[in-house]
Amino acid sequence: MTVTTITDAQLAPKDYASDQEVRWCPGCGDYAILKAVQKACAEMQLQRERTVFVSGIGCAARFPYYMSTYGFHTVHGRAPAIATGIKLANPELDVWVMTGDGDGLSIGGNHMLHVLRRNVDLNIVLFNNEIYGLTKGQYSPTSRRGTRSPSTPFGSIENPVSACAFALGAGARFVARSIDTQQAHLVGVLKRAHAHRGASFVEILQNCVVFNDGVFDPITGKEVAGEAQVLVEHGKPLVFGKTKDKALRLKPGTLALEVVAATAADVLVHDETNRPLAQLLAALEPPLPTAMGVLYCNPMESYEHDVYAQRGAVPAKTDLDALLNSERTWEVGGGE
């Protein structure tokens, strides 16, 4: 087993890597995500012994094995429940949930709903490659209609769920989106997620080179990215385009976003505390630009904080005898 020696020196990204050989397919987007997480950990100087990566099952869920922190590779879809238990046992721990679109939104959708609703202080990172990678390429709940896969040889006919829209509907208080290949942006988003108390939900568009290669190219491709993405920042106007010449505004008197010149008067300024706006941004899809960054961030006390706050009220009792003798008791003397 790795025995990582702690030095007073700063920890570098590589110090967050375990001694295990990484076993993703060559070229898989997961490598970039691993790199970004390790970079973010280093930039935040997370203590390895206080950090726990919890995952379900899937390619994405192999993640914990590659970190030099504590890690728990659990069962398919249930990581949020297990992570909740970890936080209830020890709120001091820094707990991350690494999941996939199948793990987190198919079999694990219910736990995702409730962990977000309860606002447990977890950093939830969903690797969305719009496919079931580990089981060799079946379509997932985020796959586009028409996706041909071993289980849909004639093309899927299901309407995909939008990870961010679902999270907002579930009551999430931090919802962000980024891309495996955009390291700087991704690292920034991960740090924001970590800084947020309560459940942070981060969707990462991740390329599965083997079973769904290039599915995000229309959004992430170097040449199109500028036009196809709007990078949202709190307090900044929603401008985009290679030359930042375009912007979004609220179509007057409606609830729809439309594209205008960046110079327009009523360009919408991003307010990450505005849930309806976040919902509009989450729903943006081509031909409109896809929204990247922190769509929504509106903190409140976390679930486990309130659990312990409520407990705090009660003084800890040390006397078991008092408990056992509570209510009516009676003495029996020696038998007659």
Next chain:
Amino acid sequence: MTVTTITDAQLAPKDYASDQEVRWCPGCGDYAILKAVQKACAEMQLQRERTVFVSGIGCAARFPYYMSTYGFHTVHGRAPAIATGIKLANPELDVWVMTGDGDGLSIGGNHMLHVLRRNVDLNIVLFNNEIYGLTKGQYSPTSRRGTRSPSTPFGSIENPVSACAFALGAGARFVARSIDTQQAHLVGVLKRAHAHRGASFVEILQNCVVFNDGVFDPITGKEVAGEAQVLVEHGKPLVFGKTKDKALRLKPGTLALEVVAATAADVLVHDETNRPLAQLLAALEPPLPTAMGVLYCNPMESYEHDVYAQRGAVPAKTDLDALLNSERTWEVGGGE
């Protein structure tokens, strides 16, 4: 077993009642819902033999036993999955899912998400009494913060999920809300839900007289109802108030609803095909009026319709031998 005799005569509400004694607590809101459903059935003259009520477990889920149609009382939280199977087997059947806030949103949240996303043609009726009735009163995922219950003697500290917001986030294409005691309104909503092809999601605020009595009084109480509810109707202005003197409008330049005089110029007109508007309406809570009626209705082909449309492409094969002899075969003559 009931053998209901079919007459050419019109079916009356009572013809949709089974011979089983109804076993809800005296005064339970479920009685009113049963009455409304039977009334709606009669007004639509549903064929009993073609109608199936499917439920999970809970007080609400006892519903099928009281109908003279086909009924399947299944296991806790899974009714949407079972109903999906029924529709896949026989799309001709008229299938209703009767569920509770625990059955449908706690243990059953994942199936609810996916049945809505897939848009299976079901009429889903969620009895929301904000409590677990059948198990004697524990708080549920829709219970308000602070709810004292056997499992939260010091008050719940969880953020409730909004049934309609969740459904919209899941991609539902028909979302409505009504109240057990407002018969006329409820019957109307149920008929709209039935008319909608694809998954229709109806939340009914239902009073549990034993474990959560009066929790909706601030919204449903006779004297306050007028001010506390806005009854939305497609194409009609969003007016409310005892004397219909108030209305909702979009706070200029924002994404928030605000109350103005019904006479105001820019009173918002309800457009049930507008998802962002539906999300705003679903999120309305006191002091603003609670939205009742069809919040969102935007039909598209149902899941099972597409399944069969896609199958239609393939001509049915009758020859099993052709299948078994497909691909490479070889003949073995008599042994040498």
Next chain:
Amino acid sequence: MATSTISRPHRETRDSVVIRFAGDSGDGMQVTGSQFTLETALAGSDFSTFPDFPAEIRAPTGTTFGVSAFQIHFGGTDVMTPGDAVDVLVAMNPAALTVELNDLKVGGTVIVDTAAFNERNLTKAGYAKNPLDDDSLARYQVLKFDITKLTADSVKPHGLSSREAHLCRNMWALGLLLWMYGYERAATVDWLKRKFAKKPVIADANIAALNAGHAFGETAEMTEHLVGYTVPKAEVRPGRYRTISGTEGLAWGLVAGLRAAGIEKMVFAGYPITPASALLHTLASLRAYGVVTFQAEDEIAAIGAALGAAYAGSLGVTSSSGPGIALKTEMLGLAIATELPLIVIDSQRAGPSTGMPTKAEQSDLFQAVLGRNADAPLAVLAPTTTADCFDIAIEAVRIATKFMTPVIVLSDGYLAHAAEPWRIPSEADLPRFPVSYRTDPEGFQPFLRDHATLARPWVKPGTPRLEHRIGGLERDYDSGHISYDPDNHARMTKARADKIAGIAHDIPLQAVALGEDHGKLAVVGWGSTFGAIQRAVQIARDEGRDVAHIHVRYLSPFPRNLADVLKRYDRVLVPEMNNGQLVKLIRAEYLIDAQSLPKVTGKPFRVTDIAQAIRKIV
């Protein structure tokens, strides 16, 4: 008051008596029963009680499915179950009479409130004509009193509404029954004062009714049927006693185990389900004792949270009933694979599927011992009485933490609600088995096994330099890393099996609960059937039959001497509240031709069921 009871020389003596209080859900039969129980206890009698709530939440008044009953068996000796047949039935309305009459002994006493036998109630109960007017009750001693009126009169001075007055009927009945068995009322008077502290008038009225009922027995010119009895004190070990239900036993036992293990916190994660919810409710108010309760979104999340808590170094506990336990199956596999301590409490109920949720059964034994994918052994224990629930819970914590394994505790719907007197232990006398978390990085790997127990180390995340990864994929025996090596899998499979088998060396040898350690017949039981079997074997032995009682508390692994013990008898009979499960496990283990005595009615065994079966054999 005490004097009054002694002043009646002609009281007959009864070794033990069975009373059932039955009435409408609104008639307060449960409190009546509990108060009678308390007075019984204070008088030094032994007792065993069982409540019978209606299946419906709140049925319409007067209906048969709205009947609520409370049965108490009390006396000086032989009180081991709530009793097979009822000596005295208190029926507050016609519905109660129809529903409960079957269980009344021929010649038994039935006390009715004549006022309640009116037209409306009779029809609701399905009586064509009033059974009090014809000879349909001829086989019983019927005591007809207008309890409604007698109560009303007694509370008149306090100026209650007739509705309020009506609610005092149960106290009048209680007073009468307390008189019949020569018990005190003091504790009940206290209780009423405390309960209605804010409404002294109501308190006084109830006390008045209580006293009136008692005085009625004392003074009313006697029908020959209204006789007073005395019940001898029980010979019990001196000490401080209280009433304990199985649910309380488990809750307090878990807390005691938590402290015995020196673990800071218990995370109890559950999802409501009958009859398991009661445990969640009880623990929810024990926060001050290090308990964190979590109502999860479903049973899978519940066991997941409990397992996460165990991973984090807390005591992880989850609880449910059959259908919910079934949902936990996959996660149990992960607990077995990752070898984390986890306690799963199953309050068994009648199935399959939803079955009869309010009825008890012992039919999850197969599921507990064998019901998982792959070779997935774990420990299974079953409490024998409500008091034993306390000890079993402690033992479950000990085994789970010492052997780093999930432990399933098989309780049931009967134990959950039954109650008995319990000699309160003092914490000082309880076992201690402090856990030691691994902190030393030297030579650490997460699956390094203790030579004696084969347990792996328990590490709290947060411990520096012990960072490691575990999961459900097979792990290398020596390094703990993921391994697909064929021989390693065989080795690990064997290690998991040997670890559980090894527990047999850490638990008591199987003892004989009653009778010789050899002979013609051994009646072998497990779980809540203890009292019924014990009593039946006692009766058979008194009849001179060569029979012994063996009760198995450890179902996986079995005590290491169980084979030897069983082989010393010619025949083995296994009564179970299922279709024959322990009997199969015994046959498979030991090739002993054990015979099954199944009972699958959703009701506990009656002593006579078992006694009859014994008589057929020896």
Next chain:
Amino acid sequence: MATSTISRPHRETRDSVVIRFAGDSGDGMQVTGSQFTLETALAGSDFSTFPDFPAEIRAPTGTTFGVSAFQIHFGGTDVMTPGDAVDVLVAMNPAALTVELNDLKVGGTVIVDTAAFNERNLTKAGYAKNPLDDDSLARYQVLKFDITKLTADSVKPHGLSSREAHLCRNMWALGLLLWMYGYERAATVDWLKRKFAKKPVIADANIAALNAGHAFGETAEMTEHLVGYTVPKAEVRPGRYRTISGTEGLAWGLVAGLRAAGIEKMVFAGYPITPASALLHTLASLRAYGVVTFQAEDEIAAIGAALGAAYAGSLGVTSSSGPGIALKTEMLGLAIATELPLIVIDSQRAGPSTGMPTKAEQSDLFQAVLGRNADAPLAVLAPTTTADCFDIAIEAVRIATKFMTPVIVLSDGYLAHAAEPWRIPSEADLPRFPVSYRTDPEGFQPFLRDHATLARPWVKPGTPRLEHRIGGLERDYDSGHISYDPDNHARMTKARADKIAGIAHDIPLQAVALGEDHGKLAVVGWGSTFGAIQRAVQIARDEGRDVAHIHVRYLSPFPRNLADVLKRYDRVLVPEMNNGQLVKLIRAEYLIDAQSLPKVTGKPFRVTDIAQAIRKIV
């Protein structure tokens, strides 16, 4: 071409041979193996194949965990398994050599592509120095060819890129091996033409490589090791044959069963999981045969949808592997309670928990037979070979619909991927067992049982005047309404048990697969171990040992004569790919001191494992 092979008198004869093609995931070993298999079959030899994919989706090239292999055992007689030990190993790179060498017989032949044994590949494979240069392979016949160059030369005329040329190496190797065993190439040539119809150049290049490999064997001046062999034809029943995998067997069998039962539609609901997904994939393209496939959000939804479909009158089928089957436990209880026909196919894999997903095990037997809450009996079947998967699937449909019960079919990761020749039945010869849905309202109640089978009627919603309600709450035996009656529950529990037990009268008596119907030792197996046991027993019998092979296809209920059959042998040995499960069920049922021969390595039994165990006993 045929001539060339016959023209060599000096070819030695081999009864049967085991070849393993091994290389990088990208080297096309699977197609190479399948094509060799096809030519083998066309030449009239018997065969048994097993692919061994890497656990990783796509490992880096040249790594040991990226090695993909395909094993074929072919010959005239005794081909019942893919073979214990390898006669000829084709290793396309160093990684393949290290990984696979262990299984090569001492003195066996290894054919390597010398060009692939370069610095980079050697280090990736963990070789300090090139094993071709030292004597580390001394115990084997090593044939070193620069296959890369020989292939390149052969395809040069077609002007391929060197990368494209490299991809033809497998065809060159195939050509050589086909020559070695005197097989044709025609079918492969056809296949290549069809496969690359759109890229004729590639097709021609591959054909050229194939021929070059063949010609190399034919003409190359011989090293004494490169010898040609002939393998006799197998004595098989005349008829039309094809290759069948267990997955195909199950898929086609389900379709055949659907038609035999005259049911209009099959709703197959699954959730992907290794190794069960293949069945979902295969059925997904059989829509034209009345199959509707549904990929659910999880395993619970999958069985829920299948059960809903069964309720609606279709054939409901779901499939998964251990962990997913565990999740279906609760819903199975509902299927049992509501007595609906449902088929659950479990492709068992190594556990507990995630375990070793790509490795086979037979360890879900306990879960299938006993792993549910409450008394919840159902039928359990297990196919013995890939061909038997077809018959078992049909039998599962028959039992499920005739007895209105869920049926669990226990396949495993080995059967799923293995392949054998199969004599194609014609639909006319298949059984017929049309179901009849209830339509007559006269005297209908949903739990009215057929006197013979105890099955309840199957009603399609949509049928006028049969509207009714069913569910998981206990139902009255006579009316079908909800019932909490104690005696009714006992009666229903017994009825459910009797119904399943009764199936024993509707299935074939247990036969002896090989040997006398009595004697010293019976080797009793179930499921995919058939071939290995059969062959081992055959060997032992050839050695004059008194041993027989009994293979149990019906695991719940057991065939009604199983006890009698087993009791006719002095000893019973039960080899299982688990830690001892069938052996326990047999002991519990029949009190026979059966002994366990467990194998829990995630790999199928080798014939010698079993033969050795037999020799130890007789």
